[in-house]
Structure formats: C-alpha cells, structure tokens
Amino acid sequence: MDKNLQASLTPLREVIDAIDKEILSLLNQRARTAQQVGEVKEAFDAAGPVLKPEREATLIRHLQSLNQGPFTQEGIESVWREIISVCRGLERTLIVAYLGPQGSFSEQAALEQFGHSVQKMPCANFDEVFRAVESGQADIGMVPVENSTEGAVSRTLDLLLNSSLKVMGERSLSIQHCLMTQSGTMDGITTVMAHPQALAQCQAWLGRHYPQLSRDAASSNAEAARVAAENAKVAAIAGAAAAEAWNLKVVAPGIQDDPHNRTRFLVVGADDVAPSGHDKTSLILAVPNRAGAVYDMLEPIARNGVSMSRLESRPARTGQWEYYFYVDILGHQSDPAVKATLVDLKKRAAFFKVLGSYPVQ
Numbered sequence: 001m002d003k004n005l006q007a008s009l010t011p012l013r014e015v016i017d018a019i020d021k022e023i024l025s026l027l028n029q030r031a032r033t034a035q036q037v038g039e040v041k042e043a044f045d046a047a048g049p050v051l052k053p054e055r056e057a058t059l060i061r062h063l064q065s066l067n068q069g070p071f072t073q074e075g076i077e078s079v080w081r082e083i084i085s086v087c088r089g090l091e092r093t094l095i096v097a098y099l100g101p102q103g104s105f106s107e108q109a110a111l112e113q114f115g116h117s118v119q120k121m122p123c124a125n126f127d128e129v130f131r132a133v134e135s136g137q138a139d140i141g142m143v144p145v146e147n148s149t150e151g152a153v154s155r156t157l158d159l160l161l162n163s164s165l166k167v168m169g170e171r172s173l174s175i176q177h178c179l180m181t182q183s184g185t186m187d188g189i190t191t192v193m194a195h196p197q198a199l200a201q202c203q204a205w206l207g208r209h210y211p212q213l214s215r216d217a218a219s220s221n222a223e224a225a226r227v228a229a230e231n232a233k234v235a236a237i238a239g240a241a242a243a244e245a246w247n248l249k250v251v252a253p254g255i256q257d258d259p260h261n262r263t264r265f266l267v268v269g270a271d272d273v274a275p276s277g278h279d280k281t282s283l284i285l286a287v288p289n290r291a292g293a294v295y296d297m298l299e300p301i302a303r304n305g306v307s308m309s310r311l312e313s314r315p316a317r318t319g320q321w322e323y324y325f326y327v328d329i330l331g332h333q334s335d336p337a338v339k340a341t342l343v344d345l346k347k348r349a350a351f352f353k354v355l356g357s358y359p360v361q
C-alpha cells in the first residue's frame, strides 16, 4: 500500500477500532439484559412466547426516528434485527418454519425478519409449514401471501381460513429471479424449471429468449435449483441465494417481467400480538350472495374512518358463486375505531374471522 495512504488510514482505523470496542461492550450489556428479560418471562409465564413482534417493531422504529445518519434507515433495521436475533436467541431459540429447501425466498424473508440466530425449519409445502407451527414443532411460520405480478397465493389463503394460527407480522421482499445452471451457460439445456408463480412472473422474458425450452413446475424455486444441481439439462429460475446454496451459476439475473416484482409474506404463529402504534388487522369475511351485499359489508369500514389496505376474494367452493373476502385494515383490533368496525362487520357477515393484528412493516 502507498505509504501516504497508509499514514492517512491508520489513525482513522484506530478510531474505528476504539468505536467497535465500545459497541462490543454495549452489545454484551444488551445481551445480558435480554437474558434477564428472559428470566423474568420464564418466572411469570414459562410456557409463554419469547417473541414479541410489537416490541421489536417499536424499538426499531424509535431508533429510526432518532437516526440522523449517515447510517441508513435500512441499515438500522437490518443491524438491529440481527442484534435482537442474537439477544432473543440467548433467551430461547426461535424455530422458524418456511417453504424450503435452502435458499428459498421464504427463507430470505424469515432471516430478514428474525435475523440469523434462529433455528431454520425448511418444509416441503405450505401445509407442512402450518402443521409444524400448529403442532408446536416450530414457533412461527413464514408464508408468501401475495405477489405484485401474480396476485394472491391461493394455498396460503385457504390455509389461513381453516387454521387456528394468527397472523403475527408481515414482510415484503423484492423478488429478483435469476436463470441458473450448473455451467453458467445454456448449452445442452432442454428444460427450465421453477415454481409456477415464478414461471408466470418470467413468462415474457422466457418467451423472448428461450421459447424452445420446455417449462416444468417445481414445488418451490429453491427445489428447482436443487434439481438443476443434479441435472445438467435443467435450468432453474430462483433467487441469488438459491444459486449460492446449490452451487449453480447465474446465466441471467433479474429476468422477471416486472422489475419492481415484490412478494409479501406473512408471519403465522399461535399468539396474539399487542399494539405497536402502527398496525394492521387482517380478517376474512363472507357475505350472502345478493345484490349490494359486498357494499353493505364494507360500509362499516368507511363509516368508522378506517382505511382498507387490501381486499382479495377467493371462491368459497360451494358452487353458488359465493366468496370469502380477505381484508386488511389499518389499525390494531384494540383501537376503538377498529374495534367498532369489527363489531359491525361481524353483525353483517355470513362468515367472520379475525386473523390477527400485527405491526406494519
């Protein structure tokens, strides 16, 4: 290294070393305090959850509101999610179920939300994720619920309808699909494999570049990557994490038709989440099959001054053109306006189920 450069860097690096030492000492103070929190929780409610999503959300939002930079707001969130993850892990290890295998977008969403100090439980399908949490094998599950290009993930909606689990959080992820193979080229490739949602999100690109390839459905994109790692004739569409996990080379990155492609995931678990100050409530409603019924059903939301952030319908499979409506409204179910809205909705709906209130991401 250039001598002058070295001379200029050395004092700055000494400053960084001293700061890191202080951070380390503070991190250990924080970790010890979290252990004490764990002991208090254990003493009062040994079987209770260690995860407190509302506390994690308020704590991070508060730090972001104090932050003057140049440390970025996203940086605050990702650093503190990892700090909390380690501290939480000292209380008790959180077991997180999601659609695997290794390198899936669900895994990425789970790690972004809960940090890396968790026990990962990759599952073969969404039903298994719900079963793992319902049976207590896992503390929480992370499942995709909607994609900005392809819409609702219908299996998740059906599982939410029939499960006793609650929605405890949300996480939105930018979905950048990559085409990947063993060699990093398309020589000898006959088939492109991915989850049907990913094939749909990339169909125009595939039609333009590789119209001759057959398209095969996989249970997940990471599963397609696993198959491609075993079969030199298969190209997979998956995230960059899957390429790394399965030792594949990216042929083309960012091949989704919409560059702003995003997927929203839900955290499902057994517990109710307390208010965080900026929350959302998810519910399912059904209305009788008659004129004006949907308008009547939704009227209390507007009347109580509550904002609706999502409305999704799903056939009730009665053969009568009846639908379940999946509704997200802003606010916690303990907020007076939301509470009043829920009372009114329950009176009008043929079916009514609150899935949970949770911090807005």
Ligand SMILES: O=C(O)C(=O)C[C@]1(C(=O)O)C=C[C@@H](O)C=C1
Residues within 6 Å of the ligand: 034, 037, 038, 050, 051, 052, 053, 055, 056, 059, 083, 084, 085, 087, 088, 091
């Ligand atoms: O405040 C708590 O209840 C804690 O357990 C501490 C802590 C944290 O590290 O800040 C850890 C886990 C919880 O999900 C929330 C916060």
